[in-house]
Amino acid sequence: MTDAQLAAHLAQAAGRILLEVRVSGMFSPKALGKAGDQTANQFLVAALREQRPDDGLLSEEMQCDGTRLQKSRVWIVDPVDGTREYSEERQDWAVHVGLAIDGVPVIGAVALPGMDLDGQGGGMVLRTDQPIAVPPGADRPRMVVSRTRPAPEAIAIAARLGAELVPMGSAGAKAMAIVLGQADIYLHSGGQYEWDSMAPVAVALAHGLHASRIDGSPLVYNQAEVYLPDLLICRKADAALLLDLIAQVQAEAKAETN
Structure with a gap:
């Protein structure tokens, strides 16, 4: 599995986990954000350490020990970007999985699990290895x-x-x-x-x-x-x-x- 494929797979899988946590009915709105952050982070950290054990890792939800600073390849993740929106059951939240090489943002996947653009549900993942055509800009920005x-x-x-x-x-x-x-x-x-x-x-x-x-x-x-x-x-x-x-x-x- 390439780095780009791994990033996309993990972002999508974490998004599915977060949706399951949200619909489980086990958490109050106040506790849902923390539960989602912790669950998605545990999955992403464990998966990246298994799949890319020699790479560095930085996550919003993990204490940094500084070892990443000696690495050329560093995965940078945000298990739930927009925790407030996630806990309010809005659509505008995301999962970020990216790889920086020598400080440059080279690989990335952004899952939008709450987005339902086609009425079919399931969200979407935008990724560096499968670019889509960007629509033209609006007359009024x-x-x-x-x-x-x-x-x-x-x-x-x-x-x-x-x-x-x-x-x-x-x-x-x-x-x-x-x-x-x-x-x-x-x-x-x-x-x-x-x-x-x-x-x-x-x-x-x-x-x-x-x-x-x-x-x-x-x-x-x-x-x-x-x-x-x-x-x-x-x-x-x-x-x-x-x-x-x-x-x-x-x-x-x-x-x-x-």
């Missing part, structure tokens, strides 16, 4: 933002573009909305960690999209400090304009505070 705390930069850029704001849950769901043509821009500057973006960024790049920090620099993974606070995912044709607007907005905000 659509920008995905946090349901509860949209980034100030995103609000300011949306106003300048006349963009429609599309509130959505997990980072993975937002990133995949660009791949699926459900939105055009994902701009985040409110704080994230490596597991929030690694697999989605790998998938976005494999689909020919632009993905970077909001200053245009590359997203680098498997760092000692796993805080990776911002990113921009969009079509390549829109990247230069958006990066320029971000720089303008940040410069204006800085001038106002001085």
Whole structure:
């Protein structure tokens, strides 16, 4: 099984496990998120250690012992990205399984177990080794933002573009909305960690999209400090304009505070 096949298989399997936990009726809404996180993490960690014992591993739900920092190949996983949405029985949550090689997001799979795009149920998995055609952008740009705390930069850029704001849950769901043509821009500057973006960024790049920090620099993974606070995912044709607007907005905000 190739790395890409393994990532997709594990993301899909973890998604199925999470759906079973959710429909079991064994947990209150308050306890469901924690139960899902723990169950999916246990599965993913055990499977990766069995299948790729020589690789490093970083998971949101696992204490990091630092050994990954000496590894070239490091799996980075988020067992439930969007725990709140998962526990509220929404669709906009995801499972992230990705592989960074020398800090570069090379392999990724993002499962969207709650999505039912064709009315058949079962969710979907977007992956680096099976890219799909990204639909063309809308005449009026659509920008995905946090349901509860949209980034100030995103609000300011949306106003300048006349963009429609599309509130959505997990980072993975937002990133995949660009791949699926459900939105055009994902701009985040409110704080994230490596597991929030690694697999989605790998998938976005494999689909020919632009993905970077909001200053245009590359997203680098498997760092000692796993805080990776911002990113921009969009079509390549829109990247230069958006990066320029971000720089303008940040410069204006800085001038106002001085």
